[in-house]
Amino acid sequence: MKASNDARAYGGVARFFHWTVALLILAAIGLGLYGANLPSGSQDQLQAIFATFSVHKTVGVAVLFLAVLRILWTLTQTKPKPLHPHRRAETFLAEIVHWGMWIGMVIMPLTGWLLHSAAPGGFSRILWPFGQRLPIVPEDAHLAERFAAFHETGWWVLAGLIVLHVAGAIKHTVIDRDGTLNRMAGPAHKAPEPPHAEHRTIMHVLAAVAGLAIWGATALLAAPEPAPAAQAPAASQQTAAAPADAAPAQAAGWAVQQGTLGIEVVQGGNPVQGQFANWTAQIDYDPATQAGKVNVDIDIASLALGSVSSSATGPDFLNAPAHPKASFVADILPPAQGGQHIAKGQLTIAGKTVDAELPFDLTLNGDDATAKGVMQVDRRDFGIGAGYADESTVGFTVAISFDLTARKQ
Numbered sequence: 062m063k064a065s066n067d068a069r070a071y072g073g074v075a076r077f078f079h080w081t082v083a084l085l086i087l088a089a090i091g092l093g094l095y096g097a098n099l100p101s102g103s104q105d106q107l108q109a110i111f112a113t114f115s116v117h118k119t120v121g122v123a124v125l126f127l128a129v130l131r132i133l134w135t136l137t138q139t140k141p142k143p144l145h146p147h148r149r150a151e152t153f154l155a156e157i158v159h160w161g162m163w164i165g166m167v168i169m170p171l172t173g174w175l176l177h178s179a180a181p182g183g184f185s186r187i188l189w190p191f192g193q194r195l196p197i198v199p200e201d202a203h204l205a206e207r208f209a210a211f212h213e214t215g216w217w218v219l220a221g222l223i224v225l226h227v228a229g230a231i232k233h234t235v236i237d238r239d240g241t242l243n244r245m246a247g248p249a250h251k252a253p254e255p256p257h258a259e260h261r262t263i264m265h266v267l268a269a270v271a272g273l274a275i276w277g278a279t280a281l282l283a284a285p286e287p288a289p290a291a292q293a294p295a296a297s298q299q300t301a302a303a304p305a306d307a308a309p310a311q312a313a314g315w316a317v318q319q320g321t322l323g324i325e326v327v328q329g330g331n332p333v334q335g336q337f338a339n340w341t342a343q344i345d346y347d348p349a350t351q352a353g354k355v356n357v358d359i360d361i362a363s364l365a366l367g368s369v370s371s372s373a374t375g376p377d378f379l380n381a382p383a384h385p386k387a388s389f390v391a392d393i394l395p396p397a398q399g400g401q402h403i404a405k406g407q408l409t410i411a412g413k414t415v416d417a418e419l420p421f422d423l424t425l426n427g428d429d430a431t432a433k434g435v436m437q438v439d440r441r442d443f444g445i446g447a448g449y450a451d452e453s454t455v456g457f458t459v460a461i462s463f464d465l466t467a468r469k470q
């Protein structure tokens with residue numbers, strides 16, 4: 062078998078790439094869907110999800126490398142000529158689908174890897190000894206969500222293109238009986254001789270543009286609603302709307318400009334960080350007395366925690382459907398020794414309220430403030446993860462941290 066393509070048939074290398082990448086893509090789709098639909102009730106079930114996604118990611122990364130090599134190889138190759146150049150629409154459609162698949166075989170694993178890299182924490186690992194995260198990509202729950210949205214919509218598009226492509230191959234084999242499949246699969250000598258046809262560059266360019274447009278439309282479709290703008294605008298609206306008498310005499314409202322609210326849990330012995338995308342904070346603080354009040358509302362379902370966000374917010378843990386909100390209502394106390402302010406009040410999670418103290422550092426710069434702090438809570442106080450009575454899967458201590466900037470209103 063010849064390694065290179067000619068005008069009649071694909072060579073050995075192109076065939077190897079075509080069938081390996083095809084098989085691995087189908088495996089990745091199967092594993093992704095299987096993993097996404099596994100139950101996550103027990104410890105064993107969680108482990109099964111991690112294991113499935115580890116294989117999914119590893120297969121996907123293999124697709125990425127093979128697809129890049131395949132593209133580089135294809136660029137050096139002659140393309141077998143269309144067998145029915147006079148069937149313009151059909152040839153054009155096949156070419157659009159090929160372009161869509163060329164882009165899809167890179168963009169799908171890439172967005173998977175980007176989502177894996179941006180996800181705070183990251184539970185199931187790519188099964189290889191090299192790095193896990195792509196360089197430059199910041200750990201950012203919002204970014205991870207956006208890549209995840211693309212990845213979750215994109216596979217439908219890729220699968221749709223594959224269905225069209227396979228339908229085309231079947232049609233050529235069963236209806237046309239024209240040997241198209243032989244060019245890619247069968248013995249090369251059985252490949253038919255393609256007729257001569259004029260070369261219409263414009264059609265190739267249009268097919269490429271259409272292929273790109275398919276993925277551009279996918280990106281638009283997967284784009285989130287215009288900025289729920291996590292904390293900042295929502296927080297400032299709430300603060301501005303706070304009734305004046307809710308604040309102590311001299312205290313002024315402070316609007317959160319930007320910030321993060323995160324948790325860290327120890328999962329299987331490894332610390333894993335997650336972030337809430339949606340939360341609001343009403344802050345009243347008087348720099349003169351260094352005291353005030355704070356009222357934080359947290360949308361539990363907005364937690365991104367590696368690939369187990371849904372089980373973390375599911376019935377065994379935070380149980381977002383039953384308790385969609387957590388809150389922290391506290392008085393801000395002036396700094397004691399050590400120079401840290403303390404927010405002392407009630408923390409409500411999963412419907413249970415406990416007394417909590419959150420020490421934090423506050424730096425004032427005119428009307429701007431930067432604050433950050435961490436408190437440790439015990440998940441058992443809130444009845445969270447009651448089915449996980451020891452710490453082998455999920456540790457008892459959970460660190461809740463925030464880091465924000467606010468401006469005096």
Ligand code: HEM
Pocket residue numbers: 075079082083084086087135140141143159162163166223226227230241242243244245246
């Ligand atoms: C599993 C069933 C599949 C069958 C039966 C099949 C069949 C074929 C055939 C017969 C060709 C040659 C078309 C021609 O000569 O004009 C071809 C080309 C191609 N296939 Fe598939 N294919 C399959 C799956 C896939 C998958 C999953 C992908 C990737 C997403 C893929 C991507 C491509 C691409 C990009 C080409 C164009 C190759 C080139 O021009 O270098 N195929 N396929």
Ligand code: HEM
Pocket residue numbers: 085086089090091093094097114117118119120121122124166169170171172173174175176177187209212213216219368
């Ligand atoms: C050929 C490449 C790939 C295909 C076709 C693919 C396909 C899929 C599919 C079908 C799902 C399930 C989507 C759903 O539940 O709606 C999924 C989920 C996922 N994939 Fe991939 N994937 C690929 C590569 C990768 C790679 C390389 C990584 C990471 C390194 C990755 C990470 C993930 C993650 C983390 C999820 C779960 C997403 C979530 O929970 O939102 N994928 N993928």
